[in-house]
Amino acid sequence: MRLLAKSGLLLLVFALLTSSYALSVDDPQYVVDNSEFGETNPNVIHPGDDVNIWIKVVNDNYDKQLKDVKVEISPHYPFEIKQVNPETGVAEISHLNEGESDTAYFKIHVSENAPSDEYRIDVTVTATEYESGDEPNEREKTLTKIYYVPIYGIAKFEINLDDNNPINPSESEELEVYIKNQGTGTAKYLTLNLAGTSDLNIVGPTTFYLESLSPQTQKLITVDAYAIPTTEDGIYSINANIEWIGEDGAEYTSSIPINLKVKSTIFDNQPFLYLDGVKAISGGQEVTIALANRGTSKLKHCVLEIDGAVELNDNYIRYIGDLEEDDSDSGIYELEVFGDSKTNITATLTYFNEYHEEFTLVQEFELDPANSQVKQEGTNYTFIGLIVVLAVIAYILYRRWKKRKNSEEE
Known part of the structure; x- marks a missing residue:
């Protein structure tokens, strides 16, 4: 009796085990849509990406078959299902023999505004299990799994000036430059380099190490911009070259022009x-x-x-x-x-x-x-008359002197 009881218990356990392993779902495999061949991380997902997902369904039962297999995904924010099957979010597999597997295909879109995080996707598989034979013995099987897919936000920068006053040639203007992360990911090891031109450049340090910058935060740097005296009025650019490491471990660069106005100023004492x-x-x-x-x-x-x-x-x-x-x-x-x-x-x-x-x-x-x-206008006749009088007197004196000399000689 004990042997029969033990044998019955073993059969029950075996039956439970075989029934529990009749249907299984592997972890989803995903690749970013339009990823290039040889890309280092095609499975790194960023906001705005379209993602191809494959879900493998396996009939683990050794003596039962599955039919009418239906795979359904229910993504949460920030995912949106794209229609690639007759019914959106649902893929059908007609039949799975013992030990056979097949793959369901889906495509989802990631919201452009999704911050870095792991986001939930629910996968539900339903199937009809049956044994081949004269008498049909069918049973509905349902399996639900929850997966979390990592999304890596991307830092995106904008640069603003606190006060965009015109710069006068031959003078420098203090600029308060705000660099703001308008993206969805944190920028690590952030470096900012400012490069001017021969007409307009930066006086003092041009490279700034800003450590890290989280989404929707900003940092302030103060620099002096100088326009050489020969700079003509107009718009000139100082390029802000930004380098950082993203949350996905990749290196990123960005270049943003800072447009400044050079305007000649007429000073009050000019x-x-x-x-x-x-x-x-x-x-x-x-x-x-x-x-x-x-x-x-x-x-x-x-x-x-x-x-x-x-x-x-x-x-x-x-x-x-x-x-x-x-x-x-x-x-x-x-x-x-x-x-x-x-x-x-x-x-x-x-x-x-x-x-x-x-x-x-x-x-x-x-x-x-x-x-x-x-000053008297016209010819100065007084001066001319005076010269004539002096000349006449000189001539008379000369004649008298000449006459006296001649008399003495006689």
Whole structure:
């Protein structure tokens, strides 16, 4: 009896074991879609990838067959099933003999915004198990497995300036540069190198080691950008070259141009007005007011106007035009100023910069006729008459001396 009992127990255990191993599912095999031949890590999945998945189903029973095998996957975020089978997310296998296997194929898409993590996929297999023979003995079998697929986010960078002020030629401008990780993965061993041009470059360190930068975080670096004096107005780039190690262990590089504006600035003390000359003329005074450009940027469309005294020709305005660096020009006015009384005049200069922005400079001058350079116009007959008189006197004296000498000799 004990032997029979033990034999029955063994048969029961064997039956349970054989029934439990009648259906099995291997771990999914996956490859990124469109991966190139010979790629080092074709099974490394990143956000935005399409992934091919193969699931192997095995009939482990030695004496039972499987039919109407249905394999269904139920992915969670960030996966989306793509239709490659008649029914989305479901693959069918018609029949599996004892010990036979077959593979179900699926394709999924990974959301572009998925951060680095392991994400769940449920695989459910249902089948009808039966024995070949005269009397059908069918039984439904169901097996569910849960798998976690690793997704490796990718760091993506953007660079912003805290204040994008124009840079004046021959001057440096402090730049606060923010580098932000807008991607889905952490950048490790992050290095930033800034490279300028012959016209616009960085003063001081150009390479910065930033350690690591997680998604949606940023770091600040401060540098000085310098534009050489001959740099013309325009947009110039400083290239930010970035190198890092991704969470998947791969090396990445990126180059981002930082566009900076170079704009010549006209400083308040750059245009210089001065009184260049005053001289008496018939009817008043001739006054010369000069303008000098003491900066590196051009003064454009300069107009000089005076007020405070009567202009003999009713022409108070002089158009000077454009003045380059260290250039000067002047306006000459004929004013009704008489006697020794001092007269104040106001000179108003209007000019434009390269961007047609208008500026105005007002300056007062005091005219003192006592200090004027008096010059008589026309031929100086007084001087000529004086020369003639002196010549006549000299001739008379010479004749007298000659006559006296001749008398003494006789």
